[in-house]
Amino acid sequence: MPTIYDVATKAGVSTATVSRVLNGHPKVDPLMRQRVTEAVEDLRYIPNGTARSLVTKQTRRVALLISDITNSFFAETARGAQDALDERGYQLLLANSDDQSSRELRSLATFAETGVDGVLIEPAMPSNQSDATQRANRNKLSRQLEALGVPVVGFGPDRVTNTADIVTIDEEQAGFKAVDHLLGLGHQRIAMINGPAHSAVGSRRAAGYRQALTRNGVAFDPHLLISTNFRRDAGFEAMRTMLEWTNRPSAVFAGDDLIAIGALQALKNSGLRVPQDIAIVCIGDVARTIETDPALTSVVVPRGYELGRVGSQLLLERIMAGGKEPLSPRQVVLETRLVVRGSTVAGLVSHFDLIR
Amino acid sequence: MPTIYDVATKAGVSTATVSRVLNGHPKVDPLMRQRVTEAVEDLRYIPNGTARSLVTKQTRRVALLISDITNSFFAETARGAQDALDERGYQLLLANSDDQSSRELRSLATFAETGVDGVLIEPAMPSNQSDATQRANRNKLSRQLEALGVPVVGFGPDRVTNTADIVTIDEEQAGFKAVDHLLGLGHQRIAMINGPAHSAVGSRRAAGYRQALTRNGVAFDPHLLISTNFRRDAGFEAMRTMLEWTNRPSAVFAGDDLIAIGALQALKNSGLRVPQDIAIVCIGDVARTIETDPALTSVVVPRGYELGRVGSQLLLERIMAGGKEPLSPRQVVLETRLVVRGSTVAGLVSHFDLIR
């Protein structure tokens, strides 16, 4: 492998000059530039990024630490991040925490050694631990992140360090919009089938549910809120339970699309009509909610892609600012939007009808 | 940030000694080791990996170049790769080619600068190009990969360089097993709804289909093979077409599970019974094929995770061998297996029956 020294010799200049033309330094004699460029091509010279990093203290590399790349949401996040980074010539180092603090810290330690210019992190929040443990973990994470000495952008509502930017989805707003829509249609007895009550997402969606009710003068009835899991079978079972209540709800707010699909199945099995007998609204993905019959009215939350892209942009801004005049921590909240379909308003045509 | 020099000073030894204890060199006086360890902890010293890499020529970093991390198969590949790498303390650098040769080459160029110890690659094979262009791209890729001077493992049937290992799924075998099963059940008139005929996967699955037929003494009839897309609606339409044939097939081999699901829907809509009137077999994922009614008999191909894991293992072996005594190129072919369910044999219980 030729080095900068070989290029300099061949071009009959100093390594300093080679370095300058390589880095696009403006004040270089065109003749020198020419000779260097030729030598570079002749030798098929490739600059050694490691050596460069050692002196510049920059790696043009960013770490993305998520719970699991196999989760399609985070795969999208990774893609969004990568696309934004790519535009600026930055590379992506990937790590999975599996939502375990220990793994998270270990990855961070590796990044500290290896060297990165910034980190994007979806903080682990294992729900099977005591509050005290969780707080302790948060602190450790925060400290280790600060020790890295590079810009940090966190995904999710909580600020991971005092200086980190965060980008989040307004889950509470999503819940609010869903339920507000039902109330606007005249529903008064609205149940919710939520995911885990203490999950980051679940708790916020439920908060939106409550807020929409109370703001519209409908009392919140804890009996109408079932917390379960973000899974299809969970939605199916919860709906079956509700159908046995003496006083059925007229509408159901499903915490996500899988729950909604399960609930819909249960309603169909029992011969009830949607939306005439019971309406369903959910928070979810366009692609998935469009394929049911009827199609599901849903609040569409931004895709992981959007999160990743915006997160990277914030991070790059900080990296390029180079730590001078410290930007104050920023928070970007991505908006949600309601898409009305057949599961709350009868007669709307669905994609499913078209392909069938 | 403290350096190795600070540690040496504090411990009253030379930097060479510090380096030795840090790298677990066996012959170090326990006393020295003790003093160094303490100094490291006191100063919260973290070795600078960049400096280390500059002298050792190793980065403990591996590149994974795939078409798109958003494709769940490759997300799994990434995860499998990561898990295997993690065990050996290696990190993963991710890049997406979007199946474009230009992007692929650009990423590789960046890896050359940045430095990696090896590369895992799913070679781009854009199908909208002439054979000549494709071959030219292959050659460029091959040359650039060789120029990198590090071990390479490719995913897919084609060897990417003369020395690269490859790990692949036996798609032809998968097609063979699917059709062989139908023949074993007595079917003679077996149609296939394939994905794109010229795609890497599609062409091989179709080859397996033909092979199973001819080996069992059934003539291959090109009219019975419809090439379309690996999508649900494509399966639906293709099945509808087949239902209008004067001489219907008694069984259908769907190129993947999405196609099968669409085909199943079409059969249901037309009131036909599966498998009594028409049997269906497909190649696909367990999770997805289990949820239909009846559940789909399918040939299960290894998941992306398996590919990624095995690929990383091969790569790590080469990296650790350090280029001496050149290992000859290896090829790992991952096996497929047939899972018989209700879509070919009546009366088998499905998961769907259970949750309903």
Add this chain to the structure above:
DNA sequence: CTGAAAGCGCTTACAG
């Protein structure tokens, strides 16, 4: 077993 010193391949004040 330990240390002095060279060297990995770059960039960047500093002088000119």
Add this chain to the structure above:
DNA sequence: CTGAAAGCGCTTACAG
């Protein structure tokens, strides 16, 4: 505008 030289933070023969 250009070059000589120092320096980034490590590792590793080499000598002792």
